[in-house]
Amino acid sequence: MARDNIFVGLEIGTTKVCVVVAEARHDNTLKILGVGNAPSRGIRKGEIVDFETAKRCVHDAIADAEERSDVEISEVYLGISGGHIRSFNNRGIVLLEEGREEIDEQDLEDVRTNAREVSLPMEDCVLHTIIQHYFVDGQGGVLNPLGLFGKKLEADFHIVYGIRTRIQNAIRCVKELELETADVVINSFATAQAVLDKNYKQLGALVIDIGGGTTDFVVYVEGAVKQSGVIAIGGDHITNDLSIGLKIPSARAEKLKIEEGDVTLGNAFPGETIVLRDETGFAGREIERETLNQIIHCRVREIFDIVERQVDADQNLNYLGAGVFVTGGSSQLRGIEHLAGDVFGLPSRVTAPLPLAGVTSAFENPQFSTAIGLVRYAHLVHLDRPVARGILSRTMKRLSGIFRT
Amino acid sequence: MVQLNRQYGRQETASEPRKIRVIGVGGAGSNILDRAMLDGIDHVELTTANTDVQSLTGSVANQKIQLGRNLTRGLGSGGDPELGLAAAEESSDEIQSVVAGCDIVFVCAGLGGGTGSGAAPFIARLAREVGALVLVLVAMPFTFEGRRRCAQAAASLQLIRENSDAVICFENDRMAELALPRMGIHEAFAAADVTISQSIRAISNLLLQPGLIRLGFDDICSVLRESDARALFGFGEADGENRAHDALVKSLRNPLMHRGEMLANATNVIVQIRGGANVTLGEVGIVMEELNRHVSDRTQLMMGVAIDAGMGSRLSVCIISSLGDSSDRPLKAEAYPALQEPERAEIEVTREKVSDPAPPAHVPEPVITLRLEDERPIDVVKLDAAEPVEAVESRASRKENGKEAASADKAAPKAVPKKIEAKQEVLQFDAVSRGRFEKSEPTIIDGQDLDVPTFLRRRVKVG
Numbered sequence: 127m128a129r130d131n132i133f134v135g136l137e138i139g140t141t142k143v144c145v146v147v148a149e150a151r152h153d154n155t156l157k158i159l160g161v162g163n164a165p166s167r168g169i170r171k172g173e174i175v176d177f178e179t180a181k182r183c184v185h186d187a188i189a190d191a192e193e194r195s196d197v198e199i200s201e202v203y204l205g206i207s208g209g210h211i212r213s214f215n216n217r218g219i220v221l222l223e224e225g226r227e228e229i230d231e232q233d234l235e236d237v238r239t240n241a242r243e244v245s246l247p248m249e250d251c252v253l254h255t256i257i258q259h260y261f262v263d264g265q266g267g268v269l270n271p272l273g274l275f276g277k278k279l280e281a282d283f284h285i286v287y288g289i290r291t292r293i294q295n296a297i298r299c300v301k302e303l304e305l306e307t308a309d310v311v312i313n314s315f316a317t318a319q320a321v322l323d324k325n326y327k328q329l330g331a332l333v334i335d336i337g338g339g340t341t342d343f344v345v346y347v348e349g350a351v352k353q354s355g356v357i358a359i360g361g362d363h364i365t366n367d368l369s370i371g372l373k374i375p376s377a378r379a380e381k382l383k384i385e386e387g388d389v390t391l392g393n394a395f396p397g398e399t400i401v402l403r404d405e406t407g408f409a410g411r412e413i414e415r416e417t418l419n420q421i422i423h424c425r426v427r428e429i430f431d432i433v434e435r436q437v438d439a440d441q442n443l444n445y446l447g448a449g450v451f452v453t454g455g456s457s458q459l460r461g462i463e464h465l466a467g468d469v470f471g472l473p474s475r476v477t478a479p480l481p482l483a484g485v486t487s488a489f490e491n492p493q494f495s496t497a498i499g500l501v502r503y504a505h506l507v508h509l510d511r512p513v514a515r516g517i518l519s520r521t522m523k524r525l526s527g528i529f530r531t
Numbered sequence: 532m533v534q535l536n537r538q539y540g541r542q543e544t545a546s547e548p549r550k551i552r553v554i555g556v557g558g559a560g561s562n563i564l565d566r567a568m569l570d571g572i573d574h575v576e577l578t579t580a581n582t583d584v585q586s587l588t589g590s591v592a593n594q595k596i597q598l599g600r601n602l603t604r605g606l607g608s609g610g611d612p613e614l615g616l617a618a619a620e621e622s623s624d625e626i627q628s629v630v631a632g633c634d635i636v637f638v639c640a641g642l643g644g645g646t647g648s649g650a651a652p653f654i655a656r657l658a659r660e661v662g663a664l665v666l667v668l669v670a671m672p673f674t675f676e677g678r679r680r681c682a683q684a685a686a687s688l689q690l691i692r693e694n695s696d697a698v699i700c701f702e703n704d705r706m707a708e709l710a711l712p713r714m715g716i717h718e719a720f721a722a723a724d725v726t727i728s729q730s731i732r733a734i735s736n737l738l739l740q741p742g743l744i745r746l747g748f749d750d751i752c753s754v755l756r757e758s759d760a761r762a763l764f765g766f767g768e769a770d771g772e773n774r775a776h777d778a779l780v781k782s783l784r785n786p787l788m789h790r791g792e793m794l795a796n797a798t799n800v801i802v803q804i805r806g807g808a809n810v811t812l813g814e815v816g817i818v819m820e821e822l823n824r825h826v827s828d829r830t831q832l833m834m835g836v837a838i839d840a841g842m843g844s845r846l847s848v849c850i851i852s853s854l855g856d857s858s859d860r861p862l863k864a865e866a867y868p869a870l871q872e873p874e875r876a877e878i879e880v881t882r883e884k885v886s887d888p889a890p891p892a893h894v895p896e897p898v899i900t901l902r903l904e905d906e907r908p909i910d911v912v913k914l915d916a917a918e919p920v921e922a923v924e925s926r927a928s929r930k931e932n933g934k935e936a937a938s939a940d941k942a943a944p945k946a947v948p949k950k951i952e953a954k955q956e957v958l959q960f961d962a963v964s965r966g967r968f969e970k971s972e973p974t975i976i977d978g979q980d981l982d983v984p985t986f987l988r989r990r991v992k993v994g
């Protein structure tokens with residue numbers, strides 16, 4: 127019983143698979159009905175490496191979500207990540223034919239197609255074409271050119287693309303569970319919907335989502351997506367570093383990172399140690415707190431450094447009025463906002479998803495930013511989508527617009 | 532009145548030519564030498580040193596030393612490094628007379644057997660004592676030659692490192708890629724010899740024929756010194772219209788280059804382009820531009836161009852580098868010996884600084900403990916990965932390591948250097964660990980493998 131106003135977001139993360147079921151209410155707000163969760167296996171750096179195992183995890187999470195929300199899931203918005211995802215900005219141009227001066231929906235469609243017409247490598251496909259700004263006859267700052275008069279329509283787009291086969295892996299995983307994929311969304315874009323409101327987007331913000339396997343970032347300036355990217359490094363790498371550096375097993379390193387880890391240096395007393403206890407509770411080795419923190423610090427700082435290098439300083443970094451928003455599972459490391467502030471020289475904070483109605487309390491946690499972002503994205507797309515093409519529907523839409531106001 | 536010197540050409544270097552000697556030690560060493568001889572090598576004196584008279588008489592080198600005349604009576608050393616060493620000690624007068632007055636001494640040997648593993652470190656030490664710069668080229672045994680031989684080779688390599696200025700280590704396993712598996716073993720070994728002789732030729736050419744843009748021994752030393760002795764070496768020669776590109780591609784195809792992938796990790800890379808008088812600037816440009824794509828931003832490319840009429844219309848590209856993960860070291864004068872006088876004394880100083888008890892950045896390295904026991908000489912190389920050791924060796928534990936190393940020295944072939952004046956830092960011999968990401972697709976940004984822990988790559992001293 128798929129209902130029109132139910133949105134489901136599915137994030138197949140490196141650490142956990144998360145399913146969020148939300149309902150759009152009549153006042154155009156979202157209400158979370160339930161969240162399903164399952165620890166991931168068979169996923170590395172945000173991509174499926176063991177199909178059958180990963181499928182089982184997704185199945186568990188979906189089943190969990192169905193049970194909690196009491197909704198039968200038939201269609202999901204799928205979050206995508208992975209080191210292969212790239213992006214660039216491009217401008218599309220459309221000239222209106224003689225005798226016609228009013229810009230219509232077809233022109234908007236054409237300008238979008240025009241911007242997408244760039245030569246990508248054969249194996250790549252475009253994931254998103256996100257509008258930044260329109261220009262009508264060279265005049266910038268046009269938010270919605272529909273119905274305006276002009277001869278030439280230009281538009282800047284942020285285009286995200288990735289390797290087709292690797293995106294299809296995730297889609298196939300969903301398909302084999304007899305679910306439809308309504309849309310594929312890059313994680314960074316979804317996350318931004320969860321942690322940024324309109325105001326922040328307008329002021330300019332950098333969202334960094336440090337997950338288990340990847341770090342996704344997106345830059346908003348003046349309400350538009352200016353840059354985005356995926357770096358295939360995440361919390362797993364921190365754990366791995368600790369495991370190598372301290373010569374302890376991965377599982378122990380993970381626990382240590384969560385319980386004791388801190389990214390700030392000089393916070394520990396000289397010689398302060400942490401006693402590692404084994405399963406039986408007996409004290410085992412001691413490790414120095416500063417050593418632990420230093421290993422974490424090195425890695426996290428490097429992640430921020432890489433993001434900082436990739437974000438265009440002249441065009442974007444200096445225009446981030448709202449600052450840096452760090453989210454994702456690994457953002458729960460202590461002191462991470464100070465380090466981010468240090469690297470970027472901007473006000474930085476760790477954020478959980480903006481509150482939504484429903485069973486939220488447990489999910490106001492940076493871990494769920496992407497999954498909640500997916501349903502927010504779905505909701506936004508749904509609000510934006512023309513119901514169908516044709517005069518009748520367009521009139522209907524206009525009418526509904528009137529009713530809404 | 533001012534007289535204009537009308538000789539616009541390059542001025543010949545005034546200094547007298549350097550005296551270079553290549554010593555092949557043991558069976559493999561003399562094979563390499565023969566190969567070099569066959570390929571033609573000028574201005575270099577060749578010497579074979581071996582315990583085995585039969586092999587010695589077969590050698591084409593112009594000077595031969597029989598090691599251990601009384602000890603082995605002209606037989607081989609039977610795969611025993613201690614015997615090889617004793618034989619070399621017996622003939623030390625002869626060796627000294629050979630190396631006397633040399634500026635540069637190459638020592639080539641195949642490690643793993645008796646003569647090469649035992650005598651090569653000793654000969655290198657003697658050569659250094661007379662003031663020559665010593666470059667050792669060694670071939671490590673194939674893994675299938677057995678663990679004992681591999682362990683002997685590793686022990687010997689350690690000693691060689693302590694007694695030479697630079698070591699280029701050719702791993703036979705990697706060299707085997709040159710030959711197809713169904714080729715005879717003879718050809719596989721020959722392929723290894725060819726590569727080593729090529730590199731001797733390339734390096735000696737580089738030193739002897741200064742070229743338009745000069746590269747010197749100082750440059751080579753800076754490239755090879757603080758490496759973990761895994762050399763990257765590529766040599767390619769091509770003719771025809773597209774010779775610059777072809778030569779570079781050939782040089783990158785050398786198995787020691789890992790198809791150029793490894794170059795991304797190198798800090799310093801030497802490139803020498805040689806050709807006849809018709810080498811164009813455009814061709815040099817092509818080589819450098821293409822090479823730049825393989826290296827990271829931090830890599831320093833040292834370029835040399837030499838004109839050699841003997842090359843005719845051919846053009847060769849020679850790339851020398853080594854895997855030393857020192858990418859994030861602060862740029863210090865001592866890391867750039869090229870800035871200093873390429874004097875041996877200076878190098879000594881640098882060496883001592885490197886082995887300073889508290890180096891600026893120290894990384895936990897797998898401590899290689901070598902034990903040569905009488906009854907069970909197998910399981911010798913023990914990497915302490917399993918033991919829960921502290922991430923960072925404190926100063927005290929470092930000292931212990933020093934002791935351990937010293938005792939290992941005692942247990943290993945005796946009598947080799949009791950006094951090591953300036954010990955080189957124990958260098959990482961294994962590839963750096965990527966842990967759980969070992970098998971996943973690497974994340975490489977700006978030429979760095981980000982799966983390797985950051986603190987290891989940056990050589991941050993933790994703790």
